[in-house]
Amino acid sequence: MIRTIVAAFVLGTVFLSCAFAQQGPATPTASDHDIQLLRKDLRSAQKQIIAANMPLTDAEAQKFWPLYEQYNAEKVKINDDKLLVIKDYAANFEKLTDNQAQTLVNKWAQADQSAVQLRAKYIPIFQNVLPGKKAALFFQLDRRISVLLDLQLASEIPLVEP
Numbered sequence: 001m002i003r004t005i006v007a008a009f010v011l012g013t014v015f016l017s018c019a020f021a022q023q024g025p026a027t028p029t030a031s032d033h034d035i036q037l038l039r040k041d042l043r044s045a046q047k048q049i050i051a052a053n054m055p056l057t058d059a060e061a062q063k064f065w066p067l068y069e070q071y072n073a074e075k076v077k078i079n080d081d082k083l084l085v086i087k088d089y090a091a092n093f094e095k096l097t098d099n100q101a102q103t104l105v106n107k108w109a110q111a112d113q114s115a116v117q118l119r120a121k122y123i124p125i126f127q128n129v130l131p132g133k134k135a136a137l138f139f140q141l142d143r144r145i146s147v148l149l150d151l152q153l154a155s156e157i158p159l160v161e162p
Helices: 002-020 032-053 058-095 098-129 132-158
Strands: none
Touching: 032 058, 032 132, 058 098, 058 132, 098 132
């Protein structure tokens, strides 16, 4: 079951990245509405992966899930920033200037830094509601999901041509 969820999750990221890949006459594009629906589906898949792999007691679950939703809401804002960078890159891919390229790299790095800061902010908060090993497991799962998404996006977005 976990592999099916992960496969669906990765396939969804392919759709997202293809929507912003170099546009050609035969390349389908996704509307902002389609992208928002896909992102909602991906967040649902992430939650399913976490739920399937986190052995929580009822008492732990009552504290964990509201905190997870709060954490995830902040993470969505960071992913919004990444999406804007991807959209900007896609819009300017063929005519990208050196200054635009540098700006995009800086914005992407800032989004990555924000993700690290968010995790660091929430580590002690999750450790207050979960035993150490379960808190560590959550952050391992969260990081693996993020790495899968980042890897999939990186593999689908065309490299800058000097």
